[in-house]
Amino acid sequence: MTHDAPMASPARALRALGAARRAPAGATLVAVGVAAAAAVGLHFGTPRHVAVYLGTMALGVVVTDAAAAAPAAPLPVRRPARETTLLLAFAALGLLCGLLRTAWLPQAADVPGLVRLAIQLGALVFLLPIATAVAFALWRYTPRDVGFRAHGLLVVPALVALFAAGGAAAGAGGWLWSRVLAEAGLGGLVVQGLLAGSTEEYFRLLVQTRLGALWRSPALGWLAASLLWSVLHVPVHWKPDRPWVAVVGVFWSLPYGLLLGYVTHRTRSVVPALLVHTTNLWGLTGL
Numbered sequence: 001m002t003h004d005a006p007m008a009s010p011a012r013a014l015r016a017l018g019a020a021r022r023a024p025a026g027a028t029l030v031a032v033g034v035a036a037a038a039a040v041g042l043h044f045g046t047p048r049h050v051a052v053y054l055g056t057m058a059l060g061v062v063v064t065d066a067a068a069a070a071p072a073a074p075l076p077v078r079r080p081a082r083e084t085t086l087l088l089a090f091a092a093l094g095l096l097c098g099l100l101r102t103a104w105l106p107q108a109a110d111v112p113g114l115v116r117l118a119i120q121l122g123a124l125v126f127l128l129p130i131a132t133a134v135a136f137a138l139w140r141y142t143p144r145d146v147g148f149r150a151h152g153l154l155v156v157p158a159l160v161a162l163f164a165a166g167g168a169a170a171g172a173g174g175w176l177w178s179r180v181l182a183e184a185g186l187g188g189l190v191v192q193g194l195l196a197g198s199t200e201e202y203f204r205l206l207v208q209t210r211l212g213a214l215w216r217s218p219a220l221g222w223l224a225a226s227l228l229w230s231v232l233h234v235p236v237h238w239k240p241d242r243p244w245v246a247v248v249g250v251f252w253s254l255p256y257g258l259l260l261g262y263v264t265h266r267t268r269s270v271v272p273a274l275l276v277h278t279t280n281l282w283g284l285t286g287l
Contacts, residue, residue: 026219030258033227036251044248049170056166057255058158062264067158072151072268075205078139080214086135087207089236092227095125098235107240127232128199132206147205152267156275159263163280197278198270201260205270208261222265226257256280 033052041050077083105111125131138148194277204225212221230250237249262272 026055026217026223029223033251033258037255038213040248040251052166052170054255056162057259060259061262063158063162064155064259066268068152068266069154071266072149075155075209075268076141076145077209077213080210082149083136083206084141084210084214086216087132087203087210090135091207091232092131092204093122094129095232095234097122098127098232099238102235102238103240113266123235124286126245127235130193131204132203132211136206143282146202147264147268147270148202149269150271151269152263152272153275155263155267155272159276160279163276194278197274199228200263201270201277204257205264208264211223218265222258222261226254226261229257229261230254 038050038054041053061103069156095121101123105116115136128151156181208221208225209220209227210221211224212218213219230253233249234246237246239245260273264270
């Protein structure tokens with residue numbers, strides 16, 4: 001994966017095939033992940049929904065290439081090993097606190113209040129991710145250094161339009177935003193959309209760029225960050241009586257995570273993926 005200016009579709013397709021041949025392990029993992037998502041979708045959904053979902057994600061790559069501007073300046077990565085270690089440690093702590101919060105606390109009646117508070121605070125600090133933002137600020141990274149810059153914004157309306165078309169083609173019943181609005185009100189709708197979009201895409205960019213620099217392979221950084229992003233959603237999908245739902249959620253969300261990671265890679269900014277993610281949570285995609 002490189003940041004060259006958008007090419008004609010046949011030339012870009014040929015170059016993508018060449019990249020897959022040079023990195024067969026990564027290409028195989030992507031294929032396996034997409035196949036797993038398709039298998040999960042066919043088991044729990046319909047062929048129509050699976051085809052529309054995966055087709056929309058694939059077309060999203062083409063749309064991103066067509067709409068993305070010329071590459072921006074590379075984002076600085078000063079100490080890849082140290083920064084990656086910290087990010088993965090925080091991710092592990094966040095996942096642990098999130099699972100304790102959703103899977104253990106509701107079933108435990110005699111947990112001391114301080115323990116409950118520590119778990120809640122841990123999920124808040126490491127999953128949002130507040131601790132990550134503080135650490136990178138102490139390392140003297142500016143907001144622009146970690147991707148908060150307006151670049152590649154034409155990707156956003158293009159992908160929102162594509163997702164809306166995909167949702168209509170899939171015959172999605174009801175928009176997510178209407179259900180969130182009924183349950184949490186307008187403030188809850190805005191908070192949920194912006195909070196999830198900003199924190200998750202900020203964390204994705206940091207992990208993706210650090211792993212890419214550490215391994216000297218943006219493609220492997222993109223793949224690993226997308227998989228980690230899906231795994232970190234296990235607490236969200238967790239059902240005490242049906243824990244397998246969380247595994248299903250990991251596989252089903254992976255193609256979407258791969259697309260958001262590609263948007264981040266092409267634009268070298270957190271903003272386009274943040275806005276696309278936010279509008280997806282609000283239900284404009286219908287997927």
